Amino acid sequence: MQRMGERIHIHLISDSTGETLESVARASLARFEGVEAVKHFWPLVRTTGHLDRVLEDVSEHPGLVVFTLATGAVRDRLEQRCAALGLPAVSAIDPVVAGLSIILGKAATARPGRQHRLDEAYFARVEAINYTMAHDDGQGEENWNEADILLVGVSRTSKTPTSIYLANRGFKTANYPLVPGRKPPPELFTATRPFIVGLTTTPQRLVEVRRNRLLSLAQAPETDYVDSERIKKEVLEARRLFADRGWPVIDVTRKAIEETAAAVIRLMNRAEEE
Incomplete structure (x- = not known):
């Protein structure tokens, strides 16, 4: 046993x-x-x-x-x-x-x-997956108004895996990484169709995740990318942006991808009901 x-x-x-x-x-x-x-x-x-x-x-x-x-x-x-x-x-x-x-x-x-017969729902999901893969990590901003959902957050806040999970549920999902010193494209603020959600986490957790990411890539684990003070500033600036734009925020700290995706769908459904 x-x-x-x-x-x-x-x-x-x-x-x-x-x-x-x-x-x-x-x-x-x-x-x-x-x-x-x-x-x-x-x-x-x-x-x-x-x-x-x-x-x-x-x-x-x-x-x-x-x-x-x-x-x-x-x-x-x-x-x-x-x-x-x-x-x-x-x-x-x-x-x-x-x-x-x-x-x-x-x-x-x-x-x-x-259960996976080639019906309308199946083709819609395939289309959502194709769209999501083509609009990962800030790509294709000119087509963001075709998205159902747009996830925004600093690096390593589970934007890509959450997007893919949502795509498998049939939602066209784009995501955009907030990078220090890089101004977001105007499409992020002019898009009207997608439901925009901010993803955040605690600075401490972000340090852990980013350091593990660098180690998995055999890169030096001590860089500005994992500097705790810089990360605190990143998280604070992201939260300020979310608040200024009135975007709902999900804290992904210790959340499974499925939980984050479910929270996004709940927020979107609630917004549509209002």
Whole structure:
């Protein structure tokens, strides 16, 4: 048995995009403190040949296997191999599907990835993702009025990952980094369509995040970029800008990306209701 504080491997195996598994794993791991999880992500597994390649990694890195597999042969093979390896294999949605089957009085289909059918919502989400990737980090300011959401904040306040998460929810999202000594483009103040939100965090947290970022890039960890006094000034100036423009502000300190995105959506919905 794995003990708290140990590293564990979790294999997420899906016959579709795997978004469901990612959400389930994240929510479940949040219930356990002190656990370092190494996630192995395997989307679009629809043949036994593909599964066999996945199982090689499962055998080399034994751990929990969580799956959403609709195809009988692939699922059967996975369950048999996990049983032989002595590893738990858990279906992420079987209990819900079984409950629906009882209520509806009919069996579920075995069509993989049916929830991601190419409908209008799917294409809208693809468009949102394409827009967001093209308008990351201050790019394409001339098109900001096409955005649903525009995130503004100093460096390392989770603007990009939050934008991508929102795009996956179907929102065209642009973001702009506030840089000391660089004047924002006029489009930031003239855009009328996007819902603009300021992201902030504590100076102490910003020092930690930026220093870790520099270390991950093998760069010197002591520069103006992580100077505490400079960062305090950056955060203060950003907050002053948000207040002057009347933009709502979200403090992302210790917040997960999903929490920040949910807060943005709540603020936007509230503003539309007013």
